[in-house]
Amino acid sequence: MSEAAARQVAIVGLGLIGSSIARGAAAAGWRVTGWDADGAVRDEARTLGLGEVPASVGSAVEGADLVILCVPVGAMGAAAAAIAPYLSMHTVVSDVGSCKASVAAALAEALPGTEIVPAHPVAGTERSGPAAGFASLFQGRWCILTPAADADKAAVALVTAFWRALGATVEVMTPEHHDRVLAVTSHLPHLIAYTIVGTASDLEEVTQGEVIKYSAGGFRDFTRIAASDPTMWRDVFLTNRAAVLEMLGRFSEDLAMMQRAIRWGDGDALFDLFTRTRAVRRSIVEQGQDDARPDFGRGQGDAAV
Numbered sequence: 001m002s003e004a005a006a007r008q009v010a011i012v013g014l015g016l017i018g019s020s021i022a023r024g025a026a027a028a029g030w031r032v033t034g035w036d037a038d039g040a041v042r043d044e045a046r047t048l049g050l051g052e053v054p055a056s057v058g059s060a061v062e063g064a065d066l067v068i069l070c071v072p073v074g075a076m077g078a079a080a081a082a083i084a085p086y087l088s089m090h091t092v093v094s095d096v097g098s099c100k101a102s103v104a105a106a107l108a109e110a111l112p113g114t115e116i117v118p119a120h121p122v123a124g125t126e127r128s129g130p131a132a133g134f135a136s137l138f139q140g141r142w143c144i145l146t147p148a149a150d151a152d153k154a155a156v157a158l159v160t161a162f163w164r165a166l167g168a169t170v171e172v173m174t175p176e177h178h179d180r181v182l183a184v185t186s187h188l189p190h191l192i193a194y195t196i197v198g199t200a201s202d203l204e205e206v207t208q209g210e211v212i213k214y215s216a217g218g219f220r221d222f223t224r225i226a227a228s229d230p231t232m233w234r235d236v237f238l239t240n241r242a243a244v245l246e247m248l249g250r251f252s253e254d255l256a257m258m259q260r261a262i263r264w265g266d267g268d269a270l271f272d273l274f275t276r277t278r279a280v281r282r283s284i285v286e287q288g289q290d291d292a293r294p295d296f297g298r299g300q301g302d303a304a305v
Helices: 016-027 039-048 057-061 073-086 101-110 153-165 175-207 217-226 230-239 241-263 267-286
Strands: 008-012 031-035 066-069 092-095 119-121 142-145 169-172
Touching (some): 008 016, 008 057, 016 031, 016 153, 031 057, 057 073, 066 073, 066 153, 073 092, 073 101, 073 230, 092 153, 101 175, 119 153, 142 153, 153 169, 175 217, 175 230, 175 241, 230 241, 241 267
Parallel strands (some): 008 066, 066 092
Antiparallel strands (some): 119 142
C-alpha cells in the first residue's frame, strides 16, 4: 500500500471531530464518506455537505483506504465490530480517542488481521455536533499516533500523511505513555473544571446567583471546559482511570501543600509556585500551542482533549 493510493476516508461518527476531519480531508483532496448512528446527525451531515453519507455503516466503509472511528472511547469496540464485515483487505483503521491503551486493545480484539494505527488529534472545542466542525481545527496542533511495535510501516505512513495533510504535527509514542501524559495535560484539567463548576452550581442558592453574575475570567474559562461533551468525558475518565487516579493523587498532594502555605502565611512558597507556572504558560505560547491575546485567539473556541 502506498500513500499515493489513498483516496477514500470513511468517518464513523460525525460530531465535532468527525465533521472537522471530513471538512479537512475534502479540502486535502480525499473522497469522504461518513456515517453516524444517529439518523438526525446523518441528515444534518448531508445538509452540510460532509461527503457521502449513506444509510448504512457498511456502505460508508466499503472500499475505503482509511476508516477513522470518531466515537466515544467506550463505544470503540462496538463500532469496530460493526464495521468488521465490510472492510477491504487493504483498509487501515484508526481512531481519535483520548485514551489509547484500552482503545488499541478493543480495536485489536474486534478487528483481527486488520491494520490498526490508533491516533489522537489533540484538538477540540467545547461545542459538539456536525455543524460545530471546521476544517482548520487541526492546523498547528499535535496528532499522537500509538501504533503497535509490529505495526505495518506503510499503514503508519498512511495515517501520518493523512494528519499532516490536515495541518497537524505528528508524534509517535506508546499507548501507555500517551495515557499518562494526557492524564496530566487534558484529563485532570477537565476533571478539575467539572468539579469547580459543579461546586459553584451548588453554591448558587447560597450566593443568590452572584457566582454566575460576577463570574471572572478564570471561572469563565472553567465553564468553557466544563461544557464539553458529557458522554465523551465520562468514557475518558472510566477508560483511563488508572492514569487519572495517579495524577489526581499527585494533584491532591500539591493542593494540600498550597493549603498549608496559605494557612501559615508562607508567601515565598506561593510566589515560587506562581513564578514557575507563569513560565509554563509562556512556554506554551512560545511553542504555538495557544495565543497570547486576551481572548486566547479563541474565536471558535478551543478545548483540546
